[in-house]
Amino acid sequence: QQQVKQSPQSLIVQxxxxxxxxxxxxxxxxxxxxxxxxxxxKGPALLIAIRPDVSEKKEGRxxxxxxxxxxxxxxxxxxxxxxxxxxYFCAASRDDAGNNRKLIWGLGTSLAVNP
Amino acid sequence: xxxVTQTPRYLIKTRGQQVTxxxxxxxxxxxxxxxxxxPGQGLQFLFEYFSETQRNKGNFPGRFSGRQFSNSRxxxxxxxxxxxxxxxxxxxxxxxxxxxxxxxxxxxxxxL
Numbered sequence: 001q002q003q004v005k006q007s008p009q010s011l012i013v014q015x016x017x018x019x020x021x022x023x024x025x026x027x028x029x030x031x032x033x034x035x036x037x038x039x040x041x042k043g044p045a046l047l048i049a050i051r052p053d054v055s056e057k058k059e060g061r062x063x064x065x066x067x068x069x070x071x072x073x074x075x076x077x078x079x080x081x082x083x084x085x086x087x088y089f090c091a092a093s094r095d096d097a098g099n100n101r102k103l104i105w106g107l108g109t110s111l112a113v114n115p
Numbered sequence: 116x117x118x119v120t121q122t123p124r125y126l127i128k129t130r131g132q133q134v135t136x137x138x139x140x141x142x143x144x145x146x147x148x149x150x151x152x153x154p155g156q157g158l159q160f161l162f163e164y165f166s167e168t169q170r171n172k173g174n175f176p177g178r179f180s181g182r183q184f185s186n187s188r189x190x191x192x193x194x195x196x197x198x199x200x201x202x203x204x205x206x207x208x209x210x211x212x213x214x215x216x217x218x219x220x221x222x223x224x225x226x227l
Contacts, residue, residue: 034215041220042218042220043119043219043220043221044205044218045217045218046216049215089157102171102173103158104160105159105160107156
């Protein structure tokens, strides 16, 4: 059972366009929602993260939109560039007793930005 | 500051063998987590160690085990390898369990 569902599985965007990746979760106890970017041959790297007390967070060309009532969050990449071509993962976690956290991951979206 | 390092980067084993993977966290980081990454299942959490103690464990069989040393370096061991164990094994370190995780490049394990 996938606790965090990510879509689409793959995405092709033209340079300068907007890339949108969506994630949905079931567990309302989740309180931390990061997005990771992974290039071939590398481990994932944190791109941007949001907590449910805000509906949007922007860092440069990357924006997370968060809809608590719908239990959905999305990553928007504005002015997409070929260098953004990578696999993107959404994740979610909650704080168990004793400050233990375990990230639950989406299956990833392979983004290709055509020049 | 050096990043997370994992050794070896590539490994080829045969069914039934065992393997040990190593992870050196970022200096000062005390939490080390291990993940298995496969195309069909994404990143699956294996376990997390903090100050030499296993604090979290995923849903993997007992063939998968790990440990952490006093210098925070960690190893994971897989015994009696199966074809399905072929994957990229990622290690991530953080200051504590509630902090951003920094990933290493992974060890690509192929089981023949």
